Structure formats: structure tokens, C-alpha cells
């Protein structure tokens with residue numbers, strides 16, 4: 001009774017999996033639209049999570065959404081003003097909130113830029129461009145509200161890092177390059193030595209927002225040593241990259257910053273190597289967080305080879321479908337032990353915020369910023385990068401296929 005025809009029929013009738021096991025290639029308008037639809041759905045769900053948890057979310061959790069908003073649109077100033085004025089009045093008690101600000105907001109006169117502009121010309125992609133525009137509008141409002149809550153919950157950290165969650169700092173790459181494997185370190189140092197406090201103080205000195213500084217592009221001998229130390233991996237490496245990336249984005253060119261691009265090339269080459277190692281061992285939790293941080297930062301750095309279809313697929317699969325967040329759940333769907341999480345978080349990520357349902361504010365932020373990068377690259381495909389989203393064969397680690 002079995003025949004190739006029947007088998008085919010059974011395959012066609014089989015319930016479609018929630019997520020495709022293999023994403024389409026972006027070569028055709030259909031493939032592009034499917035990919036963009038998947039990314040936008042994931043971003044919309046994550047934005048619902050952001051809105052729900054807005055009062056509790058920390059600054060590091062907001063950064064990724066700011067980066068995403070930059071990807072989506074960069075001309076929503078009128079919306080921001082309207083929103084912010086509302087929050088300030090509410091704060092001073094000058095006006096009682098009669099309704100949720102988002103519900104009250106007039107539909108923003110979103111100028112179709114970036115993703116939207118690119119897709120406005122194609123009938124198949126145009127609705128997705130409009131969706132991206134709506135998402136950008138929602139995000140702009142949420143980010144202003146987040147700022148209001150952060151002013152109350154963590155004013156000192158906010159003062160130091162406010163530029164990171166405001167428009168202007170995160171500029172998107174205009175030209176693309178690829179990482180250079182010959183720059184990968186022969187060996188990595190143990191990660192224990194990394195201090196987030198020290199790194200934060202160097203970043204604040206660079207931004208010119210620290211306690212004792214005024215001018216941007218500040219650098220101390222201590223920070224020079226910390227930020228150029230060879231052999232770093234994990235958060236040590238991603239903070240080193242962040243330091244020189246911000247220096248470049250801010251236009252710092254004096255002294256050490258003359259060599260910013262060389263350090264960016266060096267660090268992203270190593271972050272690519274570490275991401276490929278993560279891939280080779282099947283993205284073992286908790287490496288997912290740093291894996292996505294690497295894609296976000298080196299993507300902004302202009303390295304298109306971080307945007308692999310296979311990595312997009314992995315990230316889409318990590319989202320918790322109900323909550324819309326990204327968090328600490330294993331393949332079995334059970335929430336990871338939160339105490340273990342907290343221990344890990346204290347060691348590597350002081351300002352991580354882990355919610356009781358397994359959602360992680362930092363991981364969600366890194367995921368949306370990485371996904372926003374995929375959308376940005378997809379919109380420009382194939383013109384901007386030559387070959388983004390390459391159909392990379394899976395790396396073959398020794399002893400596996």
C-alpha cells in the first residue's frame with residue numbers, strides 16, 4: 001500500500017511545525033518575506049514582554065531595544081517628545097494618568113526609513129515594512145517610559161549609561177566587512193579575572209559621564225591595560241569590543257583610539273571563533289546570552305558574517321513562545337534553577353535581571369538587538385553586504401558530523 005505518491009501526500013498533510021526546521025533562503029522575495037515575517041513576529045512578542053515588565057526592567061535590559069529601535073527607524077522625534085512630556089507630568093503629579101500612554105498616543109507619523117523604505121517598493125514586502133514601522137513607533141514610546149522608571153530605580157547607573165539607551169550613539173553600519181580568522185588568539189585566558197565594575201568605570205570615562213570626568217573619549221592607564229589585554233573571552237572580550245566600538249561611534253580618534261579599528265577587528269575575529277565553538281557544541285545554555293551579544297555588537301561593528309541563517313534559526317527557537325522573552329529554559333521546557341542562575345549572574349553579569357518565570361531581561365535585550373540586525377541585513381540583501389546571511393554549512397567539530 002505504500003508508494004512514493006502516498007508518502008508525499010502524508011508529508012504534505014503532516015501538521016506544519018510551529019517553526020520551520022530549515023529557514024528559506026533570502027534569494028527570492030517570498031523567502032525574504034517569510035524570514036522577515038518570522039523575525040518581526042519574534043520582535044513583536046518580545047516587545048509585548050518589554051511593555052509588561054517595563055517598571056521592573058533594568059538598564060541593560062533596555063539597551064537592546066534601543067538598538068532595535070535604531071534599526072527600525074530613526075525619525076520619531078515628535079513621538080518621543082509627546083511621550084516624555086506625559087511621563088514627566090505624571091511624575092510631578094501635574095497630570096493624572098487617565099489612560100495608558102501608548103493607548104493614548106496618536107499614531108506616529110512614521111517616516112518610512114531603513115527597513116521600511118527598502119520594502120515600500122515591493123508589494124510582497126510592503127506590509128512587512130509597515131509592520132516594522134508600527135513596531136518602531138511602539139518601541140519609541142516604550143523606551144521613553146523605560147527611561148522614566150530607570151530614573152527612579154537606578155539613577156546613578158542611568159546617569160553613567162544614559163547615552164546607550166538614547167538615540168544617537170548606536171549608528172548602523174554603512175559598509176560591511178568579514179572577520180579575519182588569522183587574528184584568533186592561539187589560546188584564551190581564564191575568564192575569572194574580568195571585573196564588571198572596572199569595565200563600567202572605563203566605559204563611563206569614555207562616555208564622559210563618570211563621577212570624575214566631563215569630557216568624552218576619556219582614558220586612564222588602568223583602562224588602557226584592561227581594554228587591550230589579549231586572550232579575553234566571554235564578557236571580558238565583549239566589553240573590550242564595546243569599549244572600542246563606542247569610541248569609534250563617538251568619533252574618538254586621539255592616542256589609543258587611533259587604533260580602535262584594529263582592536264575591533266581583533267576582538268570580533270575572536271568573538272566569531274567563540275560563537276562558532278558555541279555552535280559546534282549545540283549552543284549549550286548559558287552561552288546563548290553571550291552568543292547573541294556577540295552578534296549584536298559585531299553586527300553593529302559591520303561584520304556581516306555574524307548574520308548566518310543557521311544562527312537566526314537558533315535564536316528564533318530560543319524565544320519562549322508564551323512570554324515572548326528569552327530566558328533560562330532547557331530543551332525540556334523546564335525553567336532552570338533560579339538560584340544557580342543568580343550565582344552565575346552575580347559572577348558574570350551584575351545587572352542581569354532574572355524573572356521568576358525564567359525570563360531574562362539581559363538575554364531578551366541581546367536577542368532583540370541581534371534579531372533587529374538580521375532584519376536590517378535582510379532588508380538590504382543582497383545589495384549592501386554582497387553576501388550576508390550566507391547558507392553556512394555547519395562547522396564540523398572533531399568527532400561529530
Ligand SMILES: *[C@@H]1O[C@H](CO)[C@@H](O)[C@H](O)[C@H]1NC(C)=O
Nearest residue numbers: 178179180181182183184265
Ligand atoms: C588578516 O589578518 C592578517 C594578520 O594581521 C593580515 O596579514 C591579513 O592581510 C588579513 N587578511 C585580510 C583579508 O584582511
